[in-house]
Amino acid sequence: MLALNLGSGKAYSVRAVVDAVERVTRLQVPVLVTERRPGDPPILVADPTLARHTIGFAPRFSDLDTIVATAWRSRAERVHG
Numbered sequence: 001m002l003a004l005n006l007g008s009g010k011a012y013s014v015r016a017v018v019d020a021v022e023r024v025t026r027l028q029v030p031v032l033v034t035e036r037r038p039g040d041p042p043i044l045v046a047d048p049t050l051a052r053h054t055i056g057f058a059p060r061f062s063d064l065d066t067i068v069a070t071a072w073r074s075r076a077e078r079v080h081g
Contacts, residue, residue, distance in 0.1 A: 002054070004048075004050055004051040004054065004055070004057070005046040005047055005048055005050070005051060006046065006048060006051055006057060006059075007045070007046025007047070007048050007059065008046070008048070008059045008061075008062045008067075009045060009046065009047055009048055009049075009059075010045070010062065011043055011044075011045045012064055016064060017064065017068075018031055020064040020065050020067075020068045021068050021072075023065060023068075024065055024068045024069045024072055025068075025072055
């Protein structure tokens, strides 16, 4: 079995993702700010290098607002048909 990271190779903070979701959806995201949980890494980034070399993967979208917008549209299509 082959496991590959499919991502853009860019890091985004949780705050940046929440801000992008609010910008794109025009909805407020309820947020509870707390300390990082024990064991949580300070940063996670999906490195797509192996996927690129193995299966020719290249992310179609790299900016956060576009990623959120395409995910939001996809969800709306599934929910509303």
